[in-house]
Amino acid sequence: MRQNTERRAALLDAAIEVLAREGSRGLTLRAVDKEAAVPTGTASNYFAHRGDMLTQVMRRTRERLTPDEAAVAERMSAPRTLALEVELMHDVVDRMRADRSSYLAMMELRLEATRRPELYEELTGFLRDEFNGLIAYHNEIGMPGDDMGVALLYLAMTGLLVDEMTLPDILRAPYDVDRLIAAMVPRVFGDSVPDADE
Template sequence: MRQNPARRTALLDAAIEVLAREGSRGLTLRAVDKEAAVPTGTASNYFTNRADMLAQVVRRTRERLTPDPAELADTMTAEPSHELVRTLMLQLVKRMRRDRSSHLAMLELRLEATRRPELHTELTRFLTAELDANIDFHLGSGLPGDRSGVVLLYLAMLGLIVDDLTVPELLTPHRLDALVDTMVTRLLPAAPA
């Protein structure tokens, strides 16, 4: 197995683009080679099989979708409040729009996981860890709401993101910032005084 980290990253980024554009059926080692503009057979030197590649794509999407640490640190200098949660959710939407391919690839991976038990196991483990980390971050930062509220906000934002990715016209008549504000205030009630 090859160990050139830059080449592996380029191949994973190519796989994300193929997944986003062509879906899971279009994702082959050959398609990844072509997208990455590398010689045919290169991807097979980096991934033992398609399942291995899919598992690594899951991890690569996390790297691509994780907020910039400096930007997040700057945002988190604000006092914990509904306004701060709103800002964080709008930043999430901006990141999604900047890297639509990673989000579309994750949607494809979710669908593929319904047909591949090994990917289902990997994706369940990954998404569970991600959700738990998000809940811990939210609660640990002193942001409003409780564990259930954070899970509900996660589910609401996931639905908003899926619609924005797949049928953005559906949300056109609605102001996105107003929708996010309503979700935050309704799902994360303020602590009693």
């Protein structure tokens, strides 16, 4: 397999666009070559088979959706309050909106995993580690609330993002995304969690 990291990243980015636009049935090595504007057969030099490409696409979506470290450091200079948690959830939505293709590609990978046992194992392990990492990070940085609250917020945000990224006209006033997040965080973590202003 070829090792040109820039070319591999470009092919994976092309695969993400194809997957988001055409779904998993449209994701072929030839379609990736066409999307990346490279000679036919190029993708087959970088991916052993379609399953290998799907696994690498999964990892690439996470790279693309991971927030910038400097932006995170700046955001986390604020006091650890529910207001900060609300801002962090808005940041999540903003990142998904900014790279909707990666979000939709990940949704397609989830669906494909229901049909491909090897992808199911890979994706489940990957997302389970990510989920556990979120809980650990929440504790390490001293955010309010407990592990169950983080799990509930994760599930609530997952549902919100599905609607916002696929059928955004569902979430309109008075149930627009901003108002839902502002209401969701304190309800999930409970009114018993003090805010810095209290």
